[in-house]
Amino acid sequence: MSSQKAEVLLDKNRTIAPISPLLFGGFVEHMGRCVYEGIYEPKSAHADADGLRRDVLAALREQQYTVIRYPGGNFLSGYNWLDGVGPKDKRPVRRELAWQSIETNQFGTNEFMGFCKALGAAPMLGVNMGTGTIQGASDLVEYCNAPTGTYYADLRASHGFREPHNIRYWCVGNEMDGPWQIGHLDAAEYGAKALEAAKMMKWQDPSIETILCGSSNDRMPTYPEWDRVALEVAWEHVDYLSMHYYAGNRENDSTSYLASAVGFEHFVDTLDGTLRYVKAKRRSKHDVYLSWDEWQVWYKGDPMQGGWTEAPHLAEEMYNLEDALVVAQWLNVFLRKSQVLKIACVAQIVNVISWLNTRGDGLLKQTSFYPFKLVSQYARGDALDVLVSAPLVETKLYGAVPMLDVSASHDAATGAGEVFIVNRSEHETIVTDLVWQDRGTVRAGDTWQVTGASVHDANTWDKPEQIVARKIESPSMLDGRATLKLPPLSFTVVTTTTA
Numbered sequence: 001m002s003s004q005k006a007e008v009l010l011d012k013n014r015t016i017a018p019i020s021p022l023l024f025g026g027f028v029e030h031m032g033r034c035v036y037e038g039i040y041e042p043k044s045a046h047a048d049a050d051g052l053r054r055d056v057l058a059a060l061r062e063q064q065y066t067v068i069r070y071p072g073g074n075f076l077s078g079y080n081w082l083d084g085v086g087p088k089d090k091r092p093v094r095r096e097l098a099w100q101s102i103e104t105n106q107f108g109t110n111e112f113m114g115f116c117k118a119l120g121a122a123p124m125l126g127v128n129m130g131t132g133t134i135q136g137a138s139d140l141v142e143y144c145n146a147p148t149g150t151y152y153a154d155l156r157a158s159h160g161f162r163e164p165h166n167i168r169y170w171c172v173g174n175e176m177d178g179p180w181q182i183g184h185l186d187a188a189e190y191g192a193k194a195l196e197a198a199k200m201m202k203w204q205d206p207s208i209e210t211i212l213c214g215s216s217n218d219r220m221p222t223y224p225e226w227d228r229v230a231l232e233v234a235w236e237h238v239d240y241l242s243m244h245y246y247a248g249n250r251e252n253d254s255t256s257y258l259a260s261a262v263g264f265e266h267f268v269d270t271l272d273g274t275l276r277y278v279k280a281k282r283r284s285k286h287d288v289y290l291s292w293d294e295w296q297v298w299y300k301g302d303p304m305q306g307g308w309t310e311a312p313h314l315a316e317e318m319y320n321l322e323d324a325l326v327v328a329q330w331l332n333v334f335l336r337k338s339q340v341l342k343i344a345c346v347a348q349i350v351n352v353i354s355w356l357n358t359r360g361d362g363l364l365k366q367t368s369f370y371p372f373k374l375v376s377q378y379a380r381g382d383a384l385d386v387l388v389s390a391p392l393v394e395t396k397l398y399g400a401v402p403m404l405d406v407s408a409s410h411d412a413a414t415g416a417g418e419v420f421i422v423n424r425s426e427h428e429t430i431v432t433d434l435v436w437q438d439r440g441t442v443r444a445g446d447t448w449q450v451t452g453a454s455v456h457d458a459n460t461w462d463k464p465e466q467i468v469a470r471k472i473e474s475p476s477m478l479d480g481r482a483t484l485k486l487p488p489l490s491f492t493v494v495t496t497t498t499a
C-alpha cells in the first residue's frame with residue numbers, strides 16, 4: 001500500500017445552494033417485507049400500541065429521515081386506496097399483481113400517517129396512474145387534506161381522523177415509462193393524464209406540490225425523451241420530476257463501481273438540462289426541480305416472485321463496504337447538485353433493497369446504513385463548491401477519475417461546517433490537506449470514518465458490527481489548514497465550527 005497527496009479547498013462563501021432537508025428521505029412500498037414485518041408487525045415483541053416496530057423506528061430515527069414516500073412503487077399502479085382505510089376487519093384481502101403477493105390491507109393511508117408522525121418525517125403520497133383515474137387521485141387528496149363537510153373528508157373523519165392530514169408532496173404515478181408497470185403509458189399519454197390529475201389535485205388543495213414520473217433509469221430506450229415530452233405537457237402543474245436509479249457492481253469491476261458518482265452526476269446534469277430546455281421552450285416563469293425518489297444499490301433484480309403469499313422475502317440484499325462507499329458518493333452528489341435536486345428517497349427503508357433488516361425480533365444494520373446516517377445528521381445550511389486536486393484512478397467505465405469524491409456544507413446560522421470525503425482508491429492512502437480559504441477561525445469538531453480492509457467486508461447476523469461509523473482523532477487545525485490521512489476504501493466526515 002502506498003500513499004499520495006491531495007488538496008481540498010473550501011470557502012464558506014463559495015456556495016452552491018441551500019441543502020434541501022428533503023434530500024434525506026426514504027421509501028416505503030407494499031413490497032416483500034417492507035411494510036409487514038418491517039415497519040409494521042403487531043405480533044412482534046417490539047410492537048407499540050399501533051403495531052409499529054419500536055426497534056425499527058429507533059433505527060430509522062437514528063438516520064433522521066425527513067420525508068417518506070408511500071405506498072409504491074410498482075404496487076401503486078394497481079392500488080385502490082379505499083381498500084386501505086376504514087375498519088381493519090372490513091378491508092379486502094387482494095391478489096397484488098406487481099409483486100404477485102397477497103395484500104391484506106391492514107396497513108393503509110392512515111396507518112402510514114401515524115408512522116410518519118412517529119418518525120417525525122413528512123409524508124409523500126402517490127396516486128395511482130395505472131389502473132387509477134384522475135377522479136380517484138382527486139378524491140384521495142380530498143380524503144387526506146380537505147376540511148370536513150364533504151364526502152371524502154367526512155369519510156376520513158368517520159375513520160377517526162377529523163383533522164386533515166395536510167399532505168404536501170404527491171407523486172403522480174410511478175415509473176409510467178416502464179412496460180412492467182400496470183397501465184404503462186407512452187410519454188404523451190402519461191403527460192396528458194398527469195396534467196389532468198395534477199390539475200384536479202391542486203384544485204382540491206392549491207398548497208400541494210406534485211412530482212411527475214421521469215424515466216425509470218438512464219438506460220431506458222425512451223430516456224431522456226420521455227422526460228422532455230411529459231414535462232412539456234404537464235409543466236405548469238408539476239413541481240418536481242422524479243428520477244430512479246439502482247446501482248450495483250454487476251460486472252465485478254470495483255474500480256469502475258467505486259467511481260459511480262460520475263454516472264450519478266451525469267444523470268442529474270442531463271435532466272437539469274432537460275428542465276432548462278422545457279422551461280425556455282414554454283416561456284415559463286415556473287420552476288420544476290428534481291426528486292430522486294428511488295435510489296439504492298440493488299443486485300437481485302426485479303423479483304416478481306411473491307408466490308401469492310403475504311410478506312414474501314423479496315429483494316433482501318446484503319451490502320458490503322464498496323456498496324457503502326457508493327452510497328456515500330451518492331449523498332455527495334446530492335449536496336453537489338443542491339441547486340436542482342430537492343428531494344431524494346432511498347428505496348427502501350427496511351428489508352426490501354435495504355441496509356436495515358429484521359429477522360424475527362432481531363435487527364441488522366448493514367454497512368451503508370452508516371454513511372446515510374452521518375450525512376443526514378450533519379449536512380446543514382448551504383452546499384459548498386469544493387475544489388479538489390487529487391491523484392487519478394483509471395476506470396473502464398468513466399476514464400480517469402479523482403481518487404477523492406468530496407462534498408461540503410456550511411450552516412451560516414450555527415457556524416457548523418462539514419466535509420464529506422470518500423477515498424475511492426482500493427490501495428492508496430491519501431494524505432489530504434484541507435484548506436479553508438475564507439480565513440475564518442476553524443475549530444475541529446468530531447471526525448467520523450467508515451472503512452474496512454476489503455471491498456467485500458460486510459455486517460452479518462453473526463458479526464453485525466464489522467463496518468460501522470467510528471469516531472477517529474480529529475485533525476489539528478492551524479490557520480484554517482488541517483492534514484488528514486485518508487485510508488483506501490474510506491468515507492470520512494470532518495465536522496468543524498467556524499467563527
Ligand code: AHR
Nearest residue numbers: 029073074075174175347
Ligand atoms: O423499489 C422497488 C421497485 O423498483 C419499485 O416498485 C419500482 O418503482 C422500481 O422499479
